[in-house]
Amino acid sequence: MSEKVIEVKDLSLTKGKNKILDIEYFSLNQGEIVALIGPNGAGKSTLLQVLMLLQRPTGGELFFKGEIVDWKKPIKQRRLMAMVFQEPLLLDTTVYNNIASGLKVRGLPMEKSRVPVTEWSQRLGIEHLIHRSVRHLSGGESQRVSLARALVLEPKVLFLDEPFSALDAPTRTALTVELGRILRDTGISCVFVTHDFSEIPLLASRVVVLEKGRIIQTAAPREILTRPASRTVASLVGIENMLPGTVVEKDGRGVFVQVDQNTIRVSGSMADVGDTVHVLLRPEDISVSTTPGKVVDGANIVSGKIRELLSLGFQYKATIDCGFPLVTIINPDQVFDGNMGMGQEVYLSFSPDKAHLINDER
Numbered sequence: 001m002s003e004k005v006i007e008v009k010d011l012s013l014t015k016g017k018n019k020i021l022d023i024e025y026f027s028l029n030q031g032e033i034v035a036l037i038g039p040n041g042a043g044k045s046t047l048l049q050v051l052m053l054l055q056r057p058t059g060g061e062l063f064f065k066g067e068i069v070d071w072k073k074p075i076k077q078r079r080l081m082a083m084v085f086q087e088p089l090l091l092d093t094t095v096y097n098n099i100a101s102g103l104k105v106r107g108l109p110m111e112k113s114r115v116p117v118t119e120w121s122q123r124l125g126i127e128h129l130i131h132r133s134v135r136h137l138s139g140g141e142s143q144r145v146s147l148a149r150a151l152v153l154e155p156k157v158l159f160l161d162e163p164f165s166a167l168d169a170p171t172r173t174a175l176t177v178e179l180g181r182i183l184r185d186t187g188i189s190c191v192f193v194t195h196d197f198s199e200i201p202l203l204a205s206r207v208v209v210l211e212k213g214r215i216i217q218t219a220a221p222r223e224i225l226t227r228p229a230s231r232t233v234a235s236l237v238g239i240e241n242m243l244p245g246t247v248v249e250k251d252g253r254g255v256f257v258q259v260d261q262n263t264i265r266v267s268g269s270m271a272d273v274g275d276t277v278h279v280l281l282r283p284e285d286i287s288v289s290t291t292p293g294k295v296v297d298g299a300n301i302v303s304g305k306i307r308e309l310l311s312l313g314f315q316y317k318a319t320i321d322c323g324f325p326l327v328t329i330i331n332p333d334q335v336f337d338g339n340m341g342m343g344q345e346v347y348l349s350f351s352p353d354k355a356h357l358i359n360d361e362r
C-alpha cells in the first residue's frame, strides 16, 4: 500500500459562529496529485492553509508521514513542504537569488546552492533569465521562478493555490503539462486548488470537491467529469445541461425519464419509478441534424428550434428550445451553409450511455 504523506481526521475550523471546515477524513498518498475544487467560499484556501500548517484548526488531528503535527513546533513538517500562490510574491532581486532564497533560509551555503538552482532553472526553462531582475518578467516567467524556488527545496508535498489562474490560456496549459511531468518524474505529492476544470485531467490523479467546508465527492478525474455526484459538482465541471424530470419506467438496462413532453432513456439504475431526478448531458455528446435520420442503437432523439447561436471561434454553441433549453455544439460549416440558422427546426440525438442521472431523492 502506498505511503500516506498527509492524513487528516475529524478536522474542524470555526470562526465566530461559522464552521468553515468540517472534514471527517482526507489523505494524500506519496506521489499523488489531488485537485481541490469547489464553489467560491467552499473552504479550499482555508483547507490548504491548514495543510500548510499556516492556520491551526479548532479540532481534529493532522499527520505528516504518520507523525502527528505538534502545533507548538511544526518546523519539522514545514520542511517537508513548499507552496506556490496565484501571486508569485518574488523578492526584488535576480531570478537566481529568488530560486536560491529558500535554500539560504534553510542554511545551505551559497556555493552548494549553485548546482540545484541551475538544475531547476533548466527544468523550468528559465536558465536564460537567471541573472535578470524579476521586475521585468512576464506573468508566466514569474510563475516559473516561483515553481523553481519551491521545487529546489525538494519538498515531499507541493501546495498550489490557483497558481496559473492569472496566466493566458496557452501559457497556463503549457505550465500545467510541464508541472505534471515534473511531479510524476520526482514523485512529489501535490494538492492544488483550481477553478479551471480543464486543468484537472492534465494534472490531477484524484479530485476532491468541497462545499460549505465539507468534502462532497472524491473520485478520479474522469469519474468527476462524467459522473458528478450532485448538481453542484456538475456545474463546477462545466456540465451545462441539467434537465429536471421524473422517472416513469425502469427496465434491465436503465430508466426512462419524463422531461417536459419527451421521454429520455438513461443507462444505469440510479433511480426508481416516481423519483425526481436531473438528467445531465454534456453539449459535446449531443449530435445535431436538420433531419430525424436513423435512430442508432436506441439513441434518444428530441427536436426543437434554434433559439440562440454563440460563436466560440471554431464552433458554435447553440441553445435549442425543446420545451426546455438544451445547449449543444454545432459545426460552423453547418451554420455557414445556411441550414442551421436561428429558428431552424433541428433533431438532437444522444446515447443513453452519455446521459447521467442525479437522483434528487438520495
Ligand SMILES: Nc1ncnc2c1ncn2[C@@H]1O[C@H](COP(=O)(O)OP(=O)(O)OP(=O)(O)O)[C@@H](O)[C@H]1O
Binding pocket: 015, 018, 020, 038, 039, 040, 041, 042, 043, 044, 045, 046, 047
Ligand atoms: N478570517 C476569517 N474570518 C471569518 N471568516 C473567514 C475567514 N477566512 C475565511 N473565512 C470564510 O470562510 C469561508 C471559506 O473561505 P475560503 O477562502 O477558504 O474559500 P475558497 O473555497 O477558497 O473560496 P474562493 O474560491 O472564493 O477562493 C468563506 O465563507 C470565508 O468568508
